[in-house]
Amino acid sequence: MKDIQLTGAEILMRALIDEGVDTLFGYPGGAIMPVYDALYDYRDRLNHILVRHEQAATHAAEGYARVSGRTGVCIVTSGPGATNTVTGVADAMVDSTPMVVITGQVGVQMLGSDAFQEIDVVDIMQPISKWAYQIRSPKDVAWAIHRAFYIAGSGRPGPVVLDFAKNAQVEKAPYEAGTIDFIRSYVPIPPTEKESITQAAALINEAKRPLVLVGQGVELGHAQHELRHFIEKAGLPAGCTLLGLSALPTAHPLNVGMLGMHGSLGSNKKTQECDVLIAVGMRFDDRITGKLSTYARQAKVIHFDIDPSEINKNVRADVAVLGDCKETLAAVTALLRPNSHDEWRESFRPYDEEERAAVIEPQVHPTAGPLRMGEVVRRVSELTGDKAVLVTDVGQNQLMAARYFRFTEPRSIVTSGGMGTMGYGLPAAIGATFGAPDRTVCVFLGDGGLQMSIQEMGTIMEQGAPVKIILLNNNYLGNVRQWQALFFSHRYSFTPMANPDYEKVAEAYHIPALTVTDRDKLDDAIRTMIATPGPFLLQAAVLEEDNVMPMCCPGHDVDDMILTC
Amino acid sequence: MTDKPHITIDTAPSEGTQLYTIIVFSENLAGVLNLVTNVFTRRQLNIESLNVSPSGVDHIHRYTITTYTDEHTVQTLVKQLEKKIDVIQAQYFLSDEVFVMDQALYKIATARLIENREISKAIRFFDGHIVEVNATYAIVSKNGLPEETLALYRKLKSFGCILQYVSSGVVAVTKSQREELKEFLSLREEEGRQGQQLSEI
Numbered sequence: 001m002k003d004i005q006l007t008g009a010e011i012l013m014r015a016l017i018d019e020g021v022d023t024l025f026g027y028p029g030g031a032i033m034p035v036y037d038a039l040y041d042y043r044d045r046l047n048h049i050l051v052r053h054e055q056a057a058t059h060a061a062e063g064y065a066r067v068s069g070r071t072g073v074c075i076v077t078s079g080p081g082a083t084n085t086v087t088g089v090a091d092a093m094v095d096s097t098p099m100v101v102i103t104g105q106v107g108v109q110m111l112g113s114d115a116f117q118e119i120d121v122v123d124i125m126q127p128i129s130k131w132a133y134q135i136r137s138p139k140d141v142a143w144a145i146h147r148a149f150y151i152a153g154s155g156r157p158g159p160v161v162l163d164f165a166k167n168a169q170v171e172k173a174p175y176e177a178g179t180i181d182f183i184r185s186y187v188p189i190p191p192t193e194k195e196s197i198t199q200a201a202a203l204i205n206e207a208k209r210p211l212v213l214v215g216q217g218v219e220l221g222h223a224q225h226e227l228r229h230f231i232e233k234a235g236l237p238a239g240c241t242l243l244g245l246s247a248l249p250t251a252h253p254l255n256v257g258m259l260g261m262h263g264s265l266g267s268n269k270k271t272q273e274c275d276v277l278i279a280v281g282m283r284f285d286d287r288i289t290g291k292l293s294t295y296a297r298q299a300k301v302i303h304f305d306i307d308p309s310e311i312n313k314n315v316r317a318d319v320a321v322l323g324d325c326k327e328t329l330a331a332v333t334a335l336l337r338p339n340s341h342d343e344w345r346e347s348f349r350p351y352d353e354e355e356r357a358a359v360i361e362p363q364v365h366p367t368a369g370p371l372r373m374g375e376v377v378r379r380v381s382e383l384t385g386d387k388a389v390l391v392t393d394v395g396q397n398q399l400m401a402a403r404y405f406r407f408t409e410p411r412s413i414v415t416s417g418g419m420g421t422m423g424y425g426l427p428a429a430i431g432a433t434f435g436a437p438d439r440t441v442c443v444f445l446g447d448g449g450l451q452m453s454i455q456e457m458g459t460i461m462e463q464g465a466p467v468k469i470i471l472l473n474n475n476y477l478g479n480v481r482q483w484q485a486l487f488f489s490h491r492y493s494f495t496p497m498a499n500p501d502y503e504k505v506a507e508a509y510h511i512p513a514l515t516v517t518d519r520d521k522l523d524d525a526i527r528t529m530i531a532t533p534g535p536f537l538l539q540a541a542v543l544e545e546d547n548v549m550p551m552c553c554p555g556h557d558v559d560d561m562i563l564t565c
Numbered sequence: 566m567t568d569k570p571h572i573t574i575d576t577a578p579s580e581g582t583q584l585y586t587i588i589v590f591s592e593n594l595a596g597v598l599n600l601v602t603n604v605f606t607r608r609q610l611n612i613e614s615l616n617v618s619p620s621g622v623d624h625i626h627r628y629t630i631t632t633y634t635d636e637h638t639v640q641t642l643v644k645q646l647e648k649k650i651d652v653i654q655a656q657y658f659l660s661d662e663v664f665v666m667d668q669a670l671y672k673i674a675t676a677r678l679i680e681n682r683e684i685s686k687a688i689r690f691f692d693g694h695i696v697e698v699n700a701t702y703a704i705v706s707k708n709g710l711p712e713e714t715l716a717l718y719r720k721l722k723s724f725g726c727i728l729q730y731v732s733s734g735v736v737a738v739t740k741s742q743r744e745e746l747k748e749f750l751s752l753r754e755e756e757g758r759q760g761q762q763l764s765e766i
Contacts, residue, residue, distance in 0.1 A: 122596055127603045131650045134595070151650055182757040184750065185592050185653040309644035312637070 005172040008138035009038035012102070012164070015145035017045055018177050021073050023064060023434050024048045025057040029077020031117055032104030034169035036075075049434065049463060052455040054081050056427035058088020059453070062097045063431030066414045067389055067439070069222075071098040071153045072431065078104040079117030082163070083124070087421055089159045090128040094418025095243060096220060098157035100148045107167035108136045121163040130158030136165050138173035146180040155188025156307040157220060190308050192323035192331075199319045200278075200302045201335035204234055207276035209344045211267070211299075212236045213259060213288070216243035216417075217281015217306060223326040224248070224410045227280065230333045235340035237348060239267035241282050242402055246412035250386070250405075256348055260288040261552050262399045265561055266351035268552060271296050272559040273347075280304040281325050284314040285418065290558035304328055358563040359549045364404060370543040371519060373400040373472045380442055380470060381405045383526045388440040388468075389414065389432050393425030393449030395479035397472045399548040401444040411436075423452030429467045430459055440530065442468045447499050448477045457509040460535045468529055469511075471539040474546065475499060482547045486565055506537040513537035582633040584613070586658045586665065586737050587643065589628040590620055590746050592651040600649045601628055608642055610634055614667075614711070614734025622746065625653065629737045654746055662740055668733040669714035671705040677726035678703050684724050691717040702728055711735055 006014070012035060016024075024046055028036045039048060051057045054076045061072025076085055082103035092099045105111075106118045125132035131151045135144050141164075148160040204210055218227050224247055231238050231254045239259040240248055248255050257264025259271070268290075271277070277299040282288070289295040292314060303310070303317035304325050311320040321328045363374030377400050381388070386406040391414040392398040398415055407413065414432050416424040429443035450471055460467055481495040506513035512532050516525040516539070529536040550561040578584065591597045598617060605612055613631040620627035634642070639657045646655035675698060678684050688695065693707040705721075707714055714732055721727050 123599060126596060126600055127607070132596070183650065184753045184757060186650050187753075307648065309641065309648045311644070313641055313644075 004174060006175050007034065007038065007170055007172055008135070008141045008164070009034040009169040011138060011141040011173065011175045012145060012169075013038050013042045013046065014175055014177070015142045016073065017042070018179065019145065019149045020070070022047055024073045024075055025051055025060040025064070025431065026075035027051055027054050027057055027077070027081060029081045029104060029117070031078035031106055031166050032075060032081070032102075032164070032169075034166065035102070035104065035164065047434075048075075049430070049459065051427065051430075052458045053453070054084035055087055055423070056430075056453055056456050056459065058085045058092065058099065058101065059421070059424050059427035060431030060434075061099050061101075062088065062092050062095070062424075063391060063414050063428030064435035065097050065099055065431075066428075066435070067411050067432045068435035069411065070435070071100055071149055074099065074101045076101070076103055077117065078106060078121070079119050081117075082119060082121045086124060086128070087419070089125060089161060091416055091419040091421045091424065092159035093128050093130065095416065096157050096216060097159065098152040099159040100152050101159060101161045103161060103163050104169075105134065105163045105165045108165050109167070111165070121161065125161040129161045132161040132163070134163040134165065135168050138168050138171045141168060141173070142175055142178075143180070146178065147183065150180045150183065151186065155186075189306060189324050190322040192321065192328055196319055196321045197328065197331045198335065200321050201332045203276050203300055203302055203319060204236070204278065204332070205335075205337050209270075209274045210234070210236050210276045210278060210341065211270055211274035212238035213277065213279040213282050214238050214240040214244040214247050215280060215282025216241065216247070217304070217325055218244060218247035219411055221281060221306065221325045223281075223329055226326050226329040226333070228252070230329045230336070233333055233338055234336045235342070235345065236278065237270070237341070237345050239263065241285075241288060241417075242415060243413065243417045244282060245402060246407040246410055250407045254345075258402055260285075260558075261290070261554075262403065262548050262550065264352070265355040265550050265563070266348035268561055269351050269559045270348060272298070272557065274299050276300050276302065278302045278304070279315075280329065281306070283310045289314065290552045290556055290560070294557045355550060355563065363400075366519075371517065371522065371540050372546060373397065373542050374404045375519075376470065376472060376522065376540045376542065377401050377404040377444060379522055380526055383523065383530060384440050384442065388412070388442045389436055391415070391425055391429040391432055391441060391443040393443070393445040394420045394422045395446050395449060395477070396474070396482065396546070396548050397425075397444045397446040397449065397478075399479070400472070403548070422449045425449055426453040426456045426467070426469070427459070429469070430456060430463070430465045433465045433467055440468065441466065442470060444470045444472060446478055447471065447473045447475065447497060450502075454505065457506065457511060460511060461509040464534050466533070467535045469535065469537045470529075471502060471537060472542050473499065473502070473539055474542050474544045476544060478546070479548070481545070485545070485547070486551075486553065502537065502539050511535045511537050513539065515539040515541065517541040578633040581635050583635070584631055584633055584660055585639045586660070586663050586735065587628075587630045587632065587639070587646075587655060588658065588663075588737060588739065589630065589646055589655045590653040591626050591628070592653065593619070593624050593626045594651050597626070597649075597651050601630075601646060601652065604642060604645050604649070605630070605632065608638060608645075610638070610642065614732075616734045616736050618736075620746070622750065625746075629735060631735055654749055656745070658737070658739060663737040664740055665710060665735040665737040666708055667711040667714045667735045668708045669706070669718065670729075670731050671707070671718065671721055671727060672702050672729035673705060673721060673726040674728055675699065675701055675703050677724065681724055681726070684721065684726055687717070687720045687724070691720065693717055
């Protein structure tokens with residue numbers, strides 16, 4: 001076997017299969033043609049989804065990875081193909097999504113000569129990827145692919161970019177099967193200090209007003225059960241970050257809602273009153289903390305994380321529990337004294353009631369006026385049994401979906417958190433249908449974000465991808481308009497938007513579509529969408545100048561939230 | 566408008582900062598230098614000096630980097646450096662925790678050297694060595710602490726004889742009694758062997 005010479009392109013195919021890959025998202029082009037030629041013989045084992053733009057390949061791979069826990073794979077060509085993936089690579093980096101992007105590159109003899117579609121991909125990608133490497137020889141293909149998958153999927157996951165020079169695709173080398181699971185310079189899971197476990201448990205046992213912040217790390221670490229045992233044993237109220245929303249069922253009695261800028265009133269108010277703040281797999285983003293200098297100053301902070309560079313980056317930790325949270329949470333739980341913190345938990349209730357009356361009820365159960373975003377989201381959630389995968393674009397659609405969709409299953413939210421990438425939703429939803437083929441995938445988009453990736457309707461058509469597209473159309477770039485209303489004296493600078501006839505657009509792509517404007521027709525429209533096999537576009541004409549509330553305005557203390565404006 | 570930015574990176578120490586020496590070990594792979602310097606750029610840190618050379622261990626490169634910053638930033642910096650896959654170890658030190666050495670070369674005009682006896686006196690005073698002389702120029706070599714090589718530069722400059730001046734930037738070894746890189750590597754190699762045994766089972 002060792003003596004059989006294969007082209008670099010064919011070694012790539014074999015190495016991908018050895019890594020368990022069966023789905024690829026990509027777009028061919030000149031410098032990657034030998035790889036696509038090899039792929040032609042592997043179509044039965046590698047399902048290649050042809051997207052309509054390379055950026056969409058990366059978001060589809062992200063959607064695939066987020067719901068399945070497997071590494072998403074993209075293949076694109078050099079030059080513009082590679083630069084079109086930059087946004088998706090950066091998105092996957094900040095949101096810790098495992099992804100391997102393979103970009104074509106000109107042959108080594110032409111590198112540095114400004115050859116056609118030659119661009120310095122590694123230099124572009126290095127600061128925004130977990131690892132970027134140029135494959136210049138067929139002998140390095142297998143090593144680079146196996147290293148890439150190990151790096152992308154282990155520890156804190158992230159994107160890896162392999163820049164595959166054309167000569168290395170066509171030249172031959174032997175292929176020997178095998179994977180990589182050790183790199184001496186890379187410690188995916190830092191060792192846990194025993195003391196940190198006992199110190200964390202002691203702090204929690206002494207706490208009178210504990211609050212847990214649940215991040216995506218719980219999902220990435222498959223620690224949903226461990227988290228539940230942890231909070232249930234000691235009666236710890238827990239709020240979730242945007243990316244951590246489905247790590248804990250929405251209806252769990254200890255779930256106090258989403259954290260941060262558009263999170264629940266109670267969780268943000270109580271952040272400033274808690275005596276022990278317990279962060280699990282989250283990174284204290286400014287959208288969570290508000291003004292950092294006043295954030296939870298009264299609290300002792302315990303920070304569980306797999307990435308040592310997150311410790312003390314934004315918020316100083318009194319106890320840092322490094323390691324795999326599946327293990328560290330269980331270890332701390334074993335040392336916890338049972339508790340219920342009834343009085344403390346009860347103290348959230350007045351805020352919940354205040355928010356419910358002022359914000360939630362009018363948004364979810366309005367009785368007059370145009371449809372509101374929140375009610376559409378909530379009805380879609382309810383009519384899918386709260387079991388669907390929620391994909392969102394970015395903006396008001398995202399925040400409303402995050403606030404009003406309900407989760408009962410883990411790995412159920414796919415959204416662009418750190419980057420806030422508009423245009424993410426539609427391709428990510430396509431990827432999610434391949435990553436979770438047995439689940440209903442609902443994507444909420446605004447009219448702005450849909451148009452940033454509207455070409456992907458072509459991919460949906462071709463694949464018959466069963467994406468349930470819910471367009472919350474308010475004829476505005478709604479979130480920016482909201483900020484203009486709040487902070488720029490209602491000067492709506494380039495946020496009103498003329499829209500096409502989306503039903504006709506969908507029709508052109510043979511995607512069944514329906515528009516709903518009346519409240520009493522909403523349920524029927526949603527039921528039709530769910531009952532229709534394959535993709536569907538449901539356009540909801542929603543209140544145009546609606547705002548996502550409550551809101552902690554940027555630069556304000558986290559508990560300084562406005563309920564109406 | 567003159568072509569000058571309003572925000573420049575301070576090269577002099579600003580309030581609350583100290584000079585830190587950061588020692589980084591990395592795999593000898595293409596592009597790692599970029600990775601390392603990127604981390605400094607993102608944290609808005611100016612690199613005072615940078616030296617890269619093979620380390621005492623095969624295939625591992627050693628970076629000695631100095632920068633003015635505060636302790637919180639440097640702590641974050643080294644963790645972000647270590648986060649890079651091919652960086653093996655990054656550590657920071659204050660000046661009294663490392664033994665540093667700088668190498669400087671001074672190219673001076675021979676005519677001035679001959680006409681002003683104070684110049685050769687200064688060179689002797691600062692323990693510099695004249696390593697080359699011809700009719701046009703002389704080359705002085707000096708190694709020592711960076712402030713010493715700089716002091717000789719200032720002195721020679723005051724005589725108006727300098728044609729060129731270059732300093733290598735500091736190289737440094739730690740004053741620690743332990744060799745942490747070697748300890749780390751042997752620990753990792755042991756873990757690697759255990760991992761392989763496990764995967765064979």
